[in-house]
Amino acid sequence: MGPTGDSYRVLQIHPSRRCNLRCLHCYSSSGPEERGEISVALLRDALTEASEEGYTVAGVSGGEPLLYKPLHELLQHAHECNMLTTVTSNGMLLDERRLETLQGITDLLAISLDGVPASHNRNRASERAFDTMASRLEGVRRSGIPFGFIFTLTLHNLHELDWVANFALKQGAQLLQIHPLEEVGRAKQFLSRARPDEIESAYAYLELLRIQALAGDTLRVQLDLIDRNLLRSSPSRVFADKPSVDETSLSLSDLVSPLVIEADGTLVPIQYGFAREYALGNLQEASLCELATRWRRERHQVFRKLCLSVFEEITGPDGLPFVNWYEAIANKSSESATIPLT
Amino acid sequence: MDQGEGYPGRGSERILQDRIGQRALPKEDLQQLVAFSQQDGVELVDIWIYGQPDPDVVSGSFQVNPEVAASVVQDLIRQRVRYHLDIFPYGVPALGVRDIVQIGFTSRGLK
Numbered sequence: 001m002g003p004t005g006d007s008y009r010v011l012q013i014h015p016s017r018r019c020n021l022r023c024l025h026c027y028s029s030s031g032p033e034e035r036g037e038i039s040v041a042l043l044r045d046a047l048t049e050a051s052e053e054g055y056t057v058a059g060v061s062g063g064e065p066l067l068y069k070p071l072h073e074l075l076q077h078a079h080e081c082n083m084l085t086t087v088t089s090n091g092m093l094l095d096e097r098r099l100e101t102l103q104g105i106t107d108l109l110a111i112s113l114d115g116v117p118a119s120h121n122r123n124r125a126s127e128r129a130f131d132t133m134a135s136r137l138e139g140v141r142r143s144g145i146p147f148g149f150i151f152t153l154t155l156h157n158l159h160e161l162d163w164v165a166n167f168a169l170k171q172g173a174q175l176l177q178i179h180p181l182e183e184v185g186r187a188k189q190f191l192s193r194a195r196p197d198e199i200e201s202a203y204a205y206l207e208l209l210r211i212q213a214l215a216g217d218t219l220r221v222q223l224d225l226i227d228r229n230l231l232r233s234s235p236s237r238v239f240a241d242k243p244s245v246d247e248t249s250l251s252l253s254d255l256v257s258p259l260v261i262e263a264d265g266t267l268v269p270i271q272y273g274f275a276r277e278y279a280l281g282n283l284q285e286a287s288l289c290e291l292a293t294r295w296r297r298e299r300h301q302v303f304r305k306l307c308l309s310v311f312e313e314i315t316g317p318d319g320l321p322f323v324n325w326y327e328a329i330a331n332k333s334s335e336s337a338t339i340p341l342t
Numbered sequence: 343m344d345q346g347e348g349y350p351g352r353g354s355e356r357i358l359q360d361r362i363g364q365r366a367l368p369k370e371d372l373q374q375l376v377a378f379s380q381q382d383g384v385e386l387v388d389i390w391i392y393g394q395p396d397p398d399v400v401s402g403s404f405q406v407n408p409e410v411a412a413s414v415v416q417d418l419i420r421q422r423v424r425y426h427l428d429i430f431p432y433g434v435p436a437l438g439v440r441d442i443v444q445i446g447f448t449s450r451g452l453k
Contacts, residue, residue, distance in 0.1 A: 122348060159356035202372050209379055
């Protein structure tokens with residue numbers, strides 16, 4: 001089943017690392033100087049084949065997706081493939097013209113918000129980041145596109161979550177996603193030792209419950225951590241169960257979700273930056289279906305072994321329950337050479 | 343832009359500090375709070391910390407479905423050294439809200 005569940009099988013697309021900002025915590029080290037991008041023709045083909053493999057959600061991130069000129073065509077095609085679409089943006093470029101290109105083909109617009117204005121601007125390395133983003137929100141509401149905010153939780157900013165939640169409620173957001181910082185990309189340099197540990201994660205969970213109770217059904221609050229106690233009884237959520245059926249009969253989305261297309265065309269499991277050891281290959285060299293076939297044959301069992309190893313590690317010790325499985329498996333993928341199959 | 347600014351301590355400490363000064367919850371209490379809040383039918387509706395200037399108590403409340411209330415109460419009673427129970431019915435039937443039981447709790451803070 002995997003961490004995204006049975007209904008939502010996610011293809012995450014990073015068409016480019018070009019961005020109008022150079023955020024301190026950016027996991028892909030995106031910025032204005034980046035120019036490379038994946039052609040929309042190649043991404044359309046990948047979307048078509050991904051939907052045939054059972055993927056139901058196309059999430060576009062980056063870089064700043066609004067700087068990808070064929071974004072409309074990409075989202076349109078995802079909808080034609082019966083996929084839901086999400087766009088993750090810093091919100092600064094959401095003018096009326098761009099909002100028009102998103103209308104009707106964007107199922108969720110996720111806007112980054114890192115705390116009170118001063119903190120947001122500091123993380124975004126721009127003194128205009130908050131005000132410009134905030135000035136776009138009236139247009140977002142008028143557009144009717146469902147939207148939410150993504151808050152990057154660090155060791156140092158939980159006290160700002162209450163302000164963020166109130167801001168989200170006032171703005172009419174439907175979602176507040178709390179995403180723990182990972183020390184990858186630019187964060188490795190600028191925010192080292194700022195990732196939330198298990199104590200901070202537990203407090204974040206309690207804050208989430210408090211905020212969710214206050215907000216009721218108006219705002220859904222989501223914390224991107226998993227409870228190791230729940231995980232113990234549900235290893236299939238992280239691909240750590242014993243296969244009950246012949247896996248050759250399963251679609252790729254049964255075996256790996258999220259599936260990520262990085263800005264250079266590399267197709268990796270789970271999240272951006274996953275070790276190349278486990279990659280499916282590069283879309284510039286072969287189609288998604290061809291890469292999937294080869295991966296099933298040559299790498300899938302190695303990936304399963306990695307999943308099992310991480311599952312055993314994070315479900316082992318008792319303690320505070322919340323862990324970032326995505327971070328744990330990405331780190332493990334990088335530190336491990338090929339794990340022997342036997 | 344100065345990239346080194348920002349709150350240097352834990353965000354959670356800042357929350358506690360704003361309410362009670364330089365205090366923190368014992369890890370054991372934090373673990374218990376999380377465990378209670380995760381029981382089926384239990385919803386953490388409030389948590390606050392009081393006692394300035396010499397804070398020693400964390401207080402809050404859970405809302406609990408009647409069908410699981412007994413087991414939750416049993417759990418809390420087993421740990422009565424740390425938790426004081428204050429149980430009373432809660433609900434607004436006229437608005438169609440299901441009857442629930444509200445359980446207040448208090449926990450000693452960290453001296």
